[in-house]
Structure formats: structure tokens, C-alpha cells
Amino acid sequence: xxxxxxxxxxxxxxxxxxxxxxxxxxxxxxxxxxxxxxxxxxxxxxxxxxxxxxxxxxxxxxxxxxxxxxxxxxxxxxxxxxxxxxxxxxxxxxxxxxxxxxxxxxxxxxxxxxxxxxxxxxxxxxxxxxxxxxxxxxxxxxxxxxxxxxxxxxxxxxxxxxxxxxxxxxxxxxxxxxxxxxxxxxxxxxxxxxxxxxxxxxxxxxxxxxxxxxxxxxxxxxxxxxxxxxxxxxxxxxxxxxxxxxxxxxxxxxxxxxxxxxxx
Numbered sequence: 001x002x003x004x005x006x007x008x009x010x011x012x013x014x015x016x017x018x019x020x021x022x023x024x025x026x027x028x029x030x031x032x033x034x035x036x037x038x039x040x041x042x043x044x045x046x047x048x049x050x051x052x053x054x055x056x057x058x059x060x061x062x063x064x065x066x067x068x069x070x071x072x073x074x075x076x077x078x079x080x081x082x083x084x085x086x087x088x089x090x091x092x093x094x095x096x097x098x099x100x101x102x103x104x105x106x107x108x109x110x111x112x113x114x115x116x117x118x119x120x121x122x123x124x125x126x127x128x129x130x131x132x133x134x135x136x137x138x139x140x141x142x143x144x145x146x147x148x149x150x151x152x153x154x155x156x157x158x159x160x161x162x163x164x165x166x167x168x169x170x171x172x173x174x175x176x177x178x179x180x181x182x183x184x185x186x187x188x189x190x191x192x193x194x195x196x197x198x199x200x201x202x203x204x205x206x207x208x209x210x211x212x213x214x215x216x217x218x219x220x221x222x223x224x225x226x227x228x229x230x231x232x233x234x235x236x237x238x239x240x241x242x243x244x245x246x247x248x249x250x251x252x253x254x255x256x257x258x259x260x261x262x263x264x
Contacts (some may be wrong), residue, residue: 004123004197005153011227012121012147012197015134018235020243023141026226027248031218032143034117034201044077044164046116048108050101050181051166054094059168064092066169067100088251093250108183115206116184117214119199121155125230129193130255138256139235144228145221151212152225155197164234191211227254 004012014032016022017259028031037046051060119171122130131138145152160197172179185198212219226248231240233256 001177001185002157003149004155004157005155007157009123009147011125012123012145012152013125013230014119014121014143014145015130016143017136017140017232018240019055020239022248023229023240023251024243026143026221027244027251030221030223030225032119032221034119034199034214034217034219036112036217037116037118037156037218039117042187044111045187046106046112046184047164048167049164050105052097052101054098058176060094063097064074065096065102066172067104070104070172071088098202112183114198115202117201117203117217117219119155119201119219121152121197122195123147124195124198126256127248128152128195131232135232137234138232140232140257142230142232143226144230144252146227147227149222151199151201151219154212155199156185158191158196158198159186159194160192161186164190195212224250226244226251228254230254230256232256233258 007179022033040046052063124142125142131140131142135141136144147153159181165186167179167182171182180200185201187196191195199212199219201212202210203216203217204215207213229240229244229251231237231253236254236255237255242252244253
């Protein structure tokens with residue numbers, strides 16, 4: 001897990017539609033709206049993949065022993081959602097083990113939905129695909145942030161793989177770094193063109209001690225961290241310029257322009 005600061009990234013960018021109320025709120029209240037995991041546009045994003053071979057005795061035993069420890073630690077209301085082996089062992093019953101891991105996968109997903117909020121950024125403002133996909137076909141904007149400022153300095157670089165990482169029972173031991181990277185910071189190679197960095201935050205009401213927190217799905221942004229608003233090449237420039245001049249005169253307004261062979 002490497003951050004924008006570790007990679008020496010100076011600026012990070014967020015593409016979005018132009019909405020004057022949203023941008024006014026960001027500039028006046030120094031905050032941005034974050035994504036709930038259930039609203040991500042990739043059906044594989046943030047979904048855990050637990051590797052098990054129920055026909056392999058060692059794999060079955062490892063998962064069974066791990067499930068027993070998980071079962072003993074989770075709250076009672078969550079225990080009720082997992083099948084119980086009664087007085088036996090999970091690894092003695094293949095079908096029970098398979099059902100338990102399926103339930104565990106869904107529980108981890110729901111736990112992540114409740115716990116995590118994300119804000120997606122990339123290190124370049126000249127991606128025609130990003131302008132087209134996320135900024136209403138170049139009619140929207142791109143917000144430029146100072147990547148040296150917290151929390152942007154600790155935005156994590158995404159990994160891109162052909163397949164989802166396999167998560168085994170050994171990954172539930174010790175720190176959760178491996179699980180976080182495998183589940184929350186890995187996407188398909190089809191998305192590699194984005195070169196995404198992701199701010200990982202937790203809802204303050206759930207985990208107020210986490211280094212980056214949100215409130216009502218908003219992430220606080222330090223004064224001066226927004227350094228520019230870039231208008232798409234098809235955007236109407238004057239409303240953007242007027243709003244920024246009124247509410248944040250220190251923020252620069254730029255314009256993406258096209259040339260026959262490049263966009264900048």
C-alpha cells in the first residue's frame with residue numbers, strides 16, 4: 001500500500017459533472033462528497049473473494065479453525081447470521097463450510113459498506129477517457145487538489161489485476177493491511193487507464209479515531225487544498241468562472257483545450 005506522498009505526486013484530480021450547488025458547497029464549506037461503497041460503478045470493486053477448496057482437507061481445516069475464532073469474536077447479532085456447526089467442527093461438513101464462507105463474504109461486504117467511504121482521484125488532468133466518462137462528455141469540471149495536504153497526501157494507489165486477489169484464512173490474522181489492499185484497493189486491469197488514487201475514510205460515527213473521517217458522507221478539505229477548477233473543453237466557462245470568483249477568488253480557473261492530436 002503506497003500513497004501519493006510516497007510516489008511524489010504533487011497534484012491530484014477529481015472529475016465530475018458541473019453542478020453549481022455542489023461546487024459552491026465545496027468552496028464555501030471546504031468539503032467534498034464521498035462515495036458509499038454500494039454506489040461504485042464496478043460490480044467487482046470492493047467485493048471480497050475468499051479462496052477455498054472444500055475437497056482439500058488442509059484447506060478445509062484451516063478455514064474451519066479460522067471460522068471458529070471469527071465466530072467467537074463477532075457480536076451475537078452477527079453470529080446468528082452464520083451457520084453454526086453445533087458441537088461439531090466446520091471442517092467436518094463441506095456444505096456447512098461452503099455456506100459459512102458465503103455468509104462471511106456477504107458479512108464482510110456489508111461491514112465495509114457501513115464502515116468505509118472513498119474519494120477517487122487521479123494524478124493527471126488530461127485524460128480524454130476520464131473527461132468523457134466522468135465529466136459529462138467534457139461539459140463538466142475537474143477539481144485540482146494539492147496532494148501535499150492531508151488527506152490527499154495519504155491517498156492510496158490502486159492495484160490492477162487480471163483476477164481478484166485470493167483471500168485465505170491466513171489473511172484474517174494480525175493487521176488488516178492485506179485485507180484492505182485485496183478488497184478495497186484492487187481493481188480489474190480494465191480500469192488501469194485511470195491510475196486511480198483512493199482516499200480511504202471511515203464514518204466518524206462508527207470510528208472517530210480513524211486518521212481520515214467523514215460526516216454525513218462529506219470529507220473535510222483543508223483551506224487552500226483546492227488549487228484549481230478546470231472546465232472541460234465543451235463546458236460553458238463563464239458560470240464556472242463567476243462562481244469561483246465570488247466564493248473562492250484564490251482558486252484558479254483553467255480550461256481544457258483540444259488540439260488536432262493531443263488534449264491538454
